[in-house]
Amino acid sequence: MNILWDFDGTLFDSYPAYTSVLSQVLGDSVDEKEIYDQLKVSFSHAIDYYGLSEKQINEINNLNKLISPNDITPFESVEKILTFADKNVIMTHKSRAGVSAILNHYGWDKYFVDMVTIDDGFPRKPDSLSYVYLHQKHHIDLVIGDRLLDILPAKELGIQTCLFQNTNDAADYQLSHYEDFFKVVNIVKAQ
Known part of the structure; x- marks a missing residue:
């Protein structure tokens, strides 16, 4: 097969790590379960859902690079x-x-x-x-x-x-x- x-x-x-990163960028006012659910649709969906700016997207990309394989x-x-x-x-x-x-x-x-x-x-x-x-x-x-x-x-x-x-x-x-x-x-x- x-x-x-x-x-x-x-x-x-990997979604718990990505959720943590997005939560860090969005701040404490957004529920992590909601973030997780939006990411599970797709990253581009989450970008649109939260209306992320180019600056926030760059911050997310930079923080994602710091995620350890562990x-x-x-x-x-x-x-x-x-x-x-x-x-x-x-x-x-x-x-x-x-x-x-x-x-x-x-x-x-x-x-x-x-x-x-x-x-x-x-x-x-x-x-x-x-x-x-x-x-x-x-x-x-x-x-x-x-x-x-x-x-x-x-x-x-x-x-x-x-x-x-x-x-x-x-x-x-x-x-x-x-x-x-x-x-x-x-x-x-x-x-």
Whole structure:
């Protein structure tokens, strides 16, 4: 099975760190749960929702660079899936350097045969061009993401989709915990 993964919020629990950064920029008057919820839609959605200025966006970007890989932890049991898959690839809006730093920190670079990052010049999700590229190269069987925009390109291409910690009915499968992943695998293989 060849799996295309989103990075933030799917492989790694990064949103608490990003929420903290945005909270620091917005100040104490904004609830962190609300910030988290807006970030889970997308970073650009949060920018629009809070009406962030260019100065605030630059401050966020600078603070994000200070986040340590120790602050971005892998989700429980995801490594079992990475070892199970025939191929794992990543499609993320994160920089290649940022992704590589975290993967190397956890010794997970060995699990991925390819990745597309913001540095590669593809349009942002939900545009499907990066997915087309990875699918043509690696014959993707399943796309796993935590947000609707992570799976929409796969749906467009007819690839099976799985949402992690998200209950949107657009996904073929939904997981609250990666321990349940192998139930999904059995269903995918049966089709």
